[in-house]
Amino acid sequence: MRTVYVNGEYLPETEASISIFDRGFLMADGVYEVTSVLDGKLIDFDGHAVRLSRSLNELEMNNPISKADLLEVHRELVRLNEIEEGLIYLQITRGSDGDRDFAFPDPETTVPTIVLFTQNKPGLADSPAAKRGAKIISIDDIRWGRRDIKTVQLLYPSMGKMMAKKAGCDDAWMVEDGFVTEGTSNNAYIVKGNKIITRALSNDILHGITRAAVLRFAREAQMEVEERNFTIDEAKQADEAFTTSASAFVMPVVEIDGVALGDGAPGRVAPRLREIYLDEMRKAAI
Ligand code: PDD
Numbered sequence: 310m311r312t313v314y315v316n317g318e319y320l321p322e323t324e325a326s327i328s329i330f331d332r333g334f335l336m337a338d339g340v341y342e343v344t345s346v347l348d349g350k351l352i353d354f355d356g357h358a359v360r361l362s363r364s365l366n367e368l369e370m371n372n373p374i375s376k377a378d379l380l381e382v383h384r385e386l387v388r389l390n391e392i393e394e395g396l397i398y399l400q401i402t403r404g405s406d407g408d409r410d411f412a413f414p415d416p417e418t419t420v421p422t423i424v425l426f427t428q429n430k431p432g433l434a435d436s437p438a439a440k441r442g443a444k445i446i447s448i449d450d451i452r453w454g455r456r457d458i459k460t461v462q463l464l465y466p467s468m469g470k471m472m473a474k475k476a477g478c479d480d481a482w483m484v485e486d487g488f489v490t491e492g493t494s495n496n497a498y499i500v501k502g503n504k505i506i507t508r509a510l511s512n513d514i515l516h517g518i519t520r521a522a523v524l525r526f527a528r529e530a531q532m533e534v535e536e537r538n539f540t541i542d543e544a545k546q547a548d549e550a551f552t553t554s555a556s557a558f559v560m561p562v563v564e565i566d567g568v569a570l571g572d573g574a575p576g577r578v579a580p581r582l583r584e585i586y587l588d589e590m591r592k593a594a595i
Contacts, residue, residue, distance in 0.1 A: 312389040313426040314382050319389065327422050333402030335409050336463040339422075340364040341400040343571030344383065345555045346427075347434055347441045347587070350594035351383055352555070356518035359400070364459045369413070370403055374423045376448050380595075386427050395430040396556055399423075400461060418456070434558070434587055442563030442575040443479040443552070447541045448472055448492045466493040482550070482565070485513070488538040495552035495560070496520045498546045500578045506547075509536040519553040526585045532578070541565065549576035559583035 315325045333339035342361050343391050345352040358376045369478060374382070383397050402422045406414035448469050453462070469481040470493050482497050483490045487563050491497050496517040498507040505527055510516050544550055546569055550562035559582045561575035570576070 311426060312460055313536065314386060316420075316422060317423050319385065321419075322426065325424070328405040328407070330407055331402055331403040331422050332405060332414075333400065333422060333461060336403075336411075336459060336518055338368075338413075339400055339402030339461045340368065340370070340459050341398065341461050342459065343555045344397045344399070345433065345496075345558075346395050346397060347591055347594060348590075349393050349395070351380075351387070351519050352590045352594050353522060354380060354383065356521065356594055357399075357555070360459060360516065360518060361552055365401065367455070367458045368403075368460075369416075370401070371416050371421055373401065373423050377518070382425055386425055390427040390429065392427050393431065394433040396428040396433075397425060398428065399425045402461075406533065412448055436557070438479070439557070439560055439580075439583060441451045442561040442579075444462065444477070444564040445482050445492070445562055446473050446478050447474050447484050447489070447566055448481045450485040452483070455512055456490070456514055459515060469493040478564070482541070482544075484541055487540055487586070489541060489544060490514050492552045492554075495554035495557065497538055497544075498551050498553070499547035500551070500576065501547050502550035504533045504535055506535045506537060506539050506543075508538055517553055519555055519558065522590065523553050523582055523586055524561060526589060527582060530581075530585065533589060545570070549578050551579035551582070560588050574588065 310320045312319050313322045313325045342357040344357045404419045404421045407417045433482045452465050481493050489497050491514045498505055508514055527534050545565050545568040550570055552560045559579055561579040563570055563573050
């Protein structure tokens, strides 16, 4: 049984609880982060901590924990649950003032709820899915306008994942005004020649922590990076495509809406970026 962290306490998962009035539960009024663990160490903890602060600020929510303490909790959960490869899920909600109301409760008297738990995933880095590549479908992006904030409002992305599954695919890319925004839980890229193309940062997409690192490594490896919009049709004609996320690193995409990219197997660029990313991030892990 896992040991989880709730509001300052380490508890067996079956003994951990929060209020039924918690605004995370009632209103999806909360933010989250997912940090990966390789070799028992945290990948890009700093990036996730910085984005967490930003998400909280954007929603005028107090941060209940310092960065140093947050690092300690992450490390303690890795230790207690003996995680070599896996994920740490962190959620902070606006808490509960003991009732349901659309207006935010007084931040002076309502403390945020903080929950962390681990997900053990042996073989996360050496994933067969990454060797095979993902098949994706495209769906309309009908999410709200602040996708840069990492909120727990994940119903539509979950529905998108189910639409993909029903179509016999792995995931979905979302399209708005004709252009791809991002995947259900990852950022989206296409490759044409030596050029990596991905949508520029704005409120339309999550500012991926993996995205920042991968684009840095790509530029360091003399690959050309173009941050601009692209359509699903352009993606179908690309040499390669891939996604990035803390939970799947760099994942090649081999099929879009039934159209195979290249020869239908992972190409040259995405597997190379995956390897560079894993090597460099293992070295920098804490
Ligand atoms: N999802 N875009 C969306 C919509 C996401 O949900 C995620 C991450 C990303 C990639 O961000 P990062 O590289 O910081 O993980 C992009 C996490 C992994 C999840 O919901 O499980």
